[in-house]
Amino acid sequence: MENDVQLVACKIESEEYAIDIRSVQEIIRLLDITRVPYASPFMSGVINLRGMVIPVMNLRKRFKLPDRAPDEATRIVIINWAGVLVGLLVDSVSEVIRLPRQAIEHSPNCSFNINTDFLTGIGKLGRRLLIMLDLDSIFEVTLNV
């Protein structure tokens, strides 16, 4: 068991991404997002999470994928990133997955058609491939003023 990691699997476009469950505080449905001018284009804005004002990042835009209108499946994954709460806007959240550590390949030597800057590895679950998100690099945001 100790050798397993628990991951929250979420989908963007057709790719499946995985976030270490220890960084995930909660998963919520889409709330009203207030746009923040002058923020980076991939920052959707801020939401009110039970009295806290929390920034939300649009992962599609972060990955430079075409934006699309939110639907029923759209979720915000609230991440606790070193004490700071940040929301990640994703197309859908599928499940929580338990994966043995050895099933994660840390330096994939094949090239994917995704931006490798944001991944720490690839998890293999049967025939499914999970892209392990690198939160640190995702949140490395420079202001777009």
Place this chain on the structure above:
Amino acid sequence: MDMSQYLDIFLEEAREHLQKLNEGLLELEGAPNNRAVLDEIFRSAHTLKGMSATMGFNQVAELTHEMENVLHRLRNGEIGVSSGILDLLFKCVDLLDNMVGDIAGGGTGNLPVEDLLTELRSRNVVECSESPRNIEPESGDVSIGETPVSQTMSHNIVTSVEFNEYEKNLIKQAIDQGFQCYHLVVNIDQRCVMKSARAFMVFKNMEEIGEIIKSIPSVQNIEEEKYETSFDLIIISREPQEVIRKGLVSITEVGEPEINLITGVFCTLPALEETKVEEPKPVPAPSPAAVSVEKPVPDEKTEDHKDGQSHPHLKPKASQTLRVDTTRLDSLMNLVGELVINKGRFEQIGRTNQSPDLAETLEQMDRITTDLQNVVMKVRMVPIDNVFSRFPRMVRDLAKDLGKEIDLIIEGKETELDRTVIDEIGDPLVHLLRNSIDHGIEDPSVRAAAGKKEHGQVVLSARHEGNNVVIEVKDDGKGLNPEAIKNRAVEKGLVLPEEAAELDESSLVRLILQPGFSTVEKVTDISGRGVGLDVVKNKIEALSGSISIESNQGAGTSFKIQLPLTLAIIQALLILLGKEIYAIPLSFIAETTSVMPEQINKIQDQEVMLLRGDVLPLMRLHEVFKVPLKEVPKEEEINIVVVRKGEKKVGLIVDTLIGQQEIVIKPLEKLLGNIPVIAGATILGNGQVSLIIDVAGLF
């Protein structure tokens, strides 16, 4: 005894005493024969010595000990107060300050003290015999008010019964109302097989006589027979002791109880002694609660009794205060903020429902929340003296270094400000003071030649003005030279020569607040270290304040800082841009007005309008915030919010004015921080997040 829990108190009190030492020494410098001041200094040094020795900070203790010896000799008149000695003592205080800083940073406070020790000792060599070499705090060699902390730490306290705040209150109220409060030790026969049944009967009997407010161990544990042969009860009753005794011994297998009367304890004074009425009877078995006269530990955080009981006439300000962890205050403030938000939500519901009952209740609730908010706000208020108090020393040192003679006059140090503002305002003030002393006040010879007093004067004052606090740093120095500023600004490329020619005097003077400006060629280590007054300006604006300058060439300069009383909850005007709601802090708003589209003119690409004969530049907030523009029919009136910063005014074009509302400011965290025109966010009554416009950032 583990001392770490006392570290915070130690640090806080140590800083207080260091501050007192600094103040005392300064006062002594002005009045060398003031015995009372000397006593005060001595007392602080002594207390500091005791505290640090108890906490195991021996270097601090040793240094203060040697200081104390010198002070002792000063008091006895064996040596006179000279500037040499004062400088030495000041140096000691500085070192102590560093040591305390080191301790605060997790160090041991062991900094090199040898030089100062040798110097101090050399002042003492003449007569060493009478110096008390005992560093122990409990030595009691001097009859001075020790701080409660050292008492707490030094006494070995046997606490057999601890009461929480609620229980303390209960007991206090009961006593006030003429009840008796007893501490019973109920002894049950060792051979008893049904201890729980006996205990039940004890409880039953006692409940007939009075009220049981506490039992040790807990009722549940007693019922489960988790006790040896005795347990403790605290009961409140009107009955005399004998009745209680009878009520207990009447039960089989219950032995002679031990009954102690608890009298007026748990008040605010340090001596919290419980009086014992009856000598304890021999207790048959070792009980967990061998009652001894106990001294409840004064709650470290809730009590702050200042020293000086022995010299009350010297300490008129021994106020009864609580010492509360600031994080608790912050969370209290947050909760009140939440309440205010929810109140707003209620009000919205009330408006849509239009029920008179609801409206009435809401009005009531509104009043209560407003009061609550004011109280919480007041609790967070700190007198600005906390910041001001360190300046006399700084000014003295600076003046000495520069060979200038300066009187610092402090006014309104009791003015209160929110703690968050207090924390931030120190550095800008240091900067302004340094600036005044270094650049403002002239050398004594120059002053004499100009027909001024040789002593320069710097006035640091604080006062309330409406919902703002105004802090002023005023000197009677040479004032600013607008011509020199103009040349400098042009030379530095801050303004174009033709622009500069058109600026009036007050605008010229404001140029010194621009980044990259510094009029003095010579870079001293006092001010002008590459960072200029623009840093001050930025800091003040970050606190939602403003700064203005008045200068009279030859007669002096005055910097006026205007700050809001608090930063957490403010009044704001909500406006609509497209579909987005924004909040503008009311403190920046001069007025609101409206114009017809044809009244807007253009001067060199800048839209302007005439407001009572003055030209008012306009700014389309849609453009600033990149909001999709609403199609405005030509003939519709345009709403304008006139905002000001210092003397400058700008008209902001908005779609709709929604109304004035109290808002709770929530900062935008990391990922969205530092956005220029946004000061933060707030949550509206309907739960929606709205952004607060940083008006200062618009100019």
